[in-house]
Amino acid sequence: METLSFINRVVSLLFIVCYFYQFLYIPIKIFSYKKQRNENVEKKNYAVLICARNEEKVIGDLIDSIHQQTYPQDKITIFVMADNCDDDTEKxxxxxxxxxxxxxxxxxVGKGYALDTMLKSIKKEYSDQFDGYFVFDADNILKENYIEEMNKVFVEGNDIVTSYRNSKNYDSNWISAGYGLSFLRESQFLNGARHIVNSSCAVSGTGFLVSKAIIEEQKGWPFHLxxxxxxxxxxxxxxxxxxxYCEKAMLFDEQPTKFSQSIHQRLRWSKGYLQVFGVYGKKLFTNALKGSFSCFDMFMNSMPAFILSTISIIVNVALAINAAIIGDDYMIALKSIAQFLLGMYSTLFVLGLVTTITEWKNIYASHQKKILYLFTFPVFMFTYIPISIAALFLNVSWKPIEHGTYRKEVGELMKNV
Known part of the structure; x- marks a missing residue:
């Protein structure tokens, strides 16, 4: 069992080495000076791209929130790709x-193919009319100043801008809250801190802006993992x-509330991470060795946590089973597993606590639920471990998630943040 203790100490040390910098992100974000942006900037022309598959329950709310923007409506054109729809989304x-x-x-099948088809159609029909392209999921709702704030960051010369991802239904249950809190942390204490230290942020599925130059360079959207x-x-x-990153541009996203939906979605994400790592991992690593902090950051976010957690759990369980078989004291192994999980729980709880405190006013939930879901957040994150292990062996495909089972009127949602 000394071997087990040694392995766990090594894994813990590697976690600290790999992710200590992310803990430094917290004071950087909290105590940094907030840059005041010029209010009188050029108003660019934007295309809004929405890929929707059977989203008749929510597509109208998103479009309404776009029409309610403080940004000039004559500089916004909304495009919707009804992708394999058999409902009234298009209508x-x-x-x-x-x-x-x-x-x-x-x-x-997938959002990447739908985006590529739409961009090629827009290019053919509208030529170079647009300076940039917003990408949203159909279940999103935008705060009224969203496009105005994104434009301020865009005109500073940023070709890609991501935004603050909030949740419509944080208060539904521990699953939606788990998603919501992780997205808030990603927005503020990853992307927010990265932006401050002049490193690159990362887009997260929805709520981002891409320049015409980037789209032309890529000849559409060739990203299909x-x-x-x-x-x-x-x-x-x-x-x-x-x-x-634009902190003042807030969108609201609808999170899954069923564990079965969550499992499949996160299986896809985990498999997608493996695919991305397989294609780009070597280049990320070599660029990181050459001094690219952004590549180091993305490399750390892509794999090590999954690898270290998986190795630790498998080794601990295997040694516990072996101890039971040979009549050794398997309780030592079980105690070691418990200590490892407790350490992870405590770390995740602290990360959730800091995020909840700093983003308290932006979380759409009662005080009681904000506190309750702090304790379930680490449990939600723990479920990534078996999901990620399963992703190694399962064939995973893209499947739509039903939206609209939880709805709030746009005005009611906005007045609470």
Missing amino acids: IAKNKGAITYRRMNKIL LTEDIEFSIHHIIQGKKIA
Whole structure:
């Protein structure tokens, strides 16, 4: 059992070495001076891209929130790709004033293919009319100053800008709260801190802005791995580009509330991370060795936590089983596992606590639920371990998640933040 203790100490030390810098992000974000941006800036022309698959319950709310923006409406054009839809998504979007496209393809399935098809159609029909392209999921809602604030960061010369990802239904249950708290931490204490230290941020599925130059350079959207957002981010970070962050641009995202939905979604994310690491891992690592902190940061976010956690759990369980078989004191192994999990729980709890305190006013939930879901947040994060292990062996495909089971009126949601 001395071997087990040694292995756990080594794993803990490696965790500290790999992720200590992320703990430094916390005081950097909390105590940094907030830059005042110029209010009188050029108003760029934007296309808003929404890929939707059977999203008739929510697409109207997103388009309404875009129409309610403080940004000039004549500089916003909304495009919706009804992707393999068999409901009224396209009809509702068109009635709300969006320009719609329809795509039916059961082989090339996924948001990346839908985006690529839409961008090529826009290029053909509208040429170079737009300075930038916003990408949103159909279940999003935008705060009224979202585009105005993103524009301020964009005109500073940032070709890619990501935003503050909040949640519509944080208060639904421990699952939606787990997602919500992790996205808040990612927004503020990863992307927010990265932006301050002039490192690259990363886009997270939805709520980002890409310049015309980037789209033209890529000739559309050639990112088709299961996590096309991470692929997009890492591809450009390797090229030396920096993704900026706009803290004042807030969007609301609907999170899964069923554990079965969550498992499948996070299986896709985990498999996508493995795919991205397989394609870009070597280049990330070599660039990190050459001094690219952004590549080091993305490398740390892609793999080590998964590898270290998996190794530790497998070794601990294997040694516990072996001890039981040979009649050794397997309780020592079980105690070691418990200590490892307690250490992880405490670390995740502290990260959740800091995020909850600093983002308290932006969390749409009662005081009691904000506190309650602090304690379930580490449990939610723990479930990534078996999900990530399963992703190593399972074939995972993209499947839509039903939205609209939880709805709040746009005005009611906005007045609470």
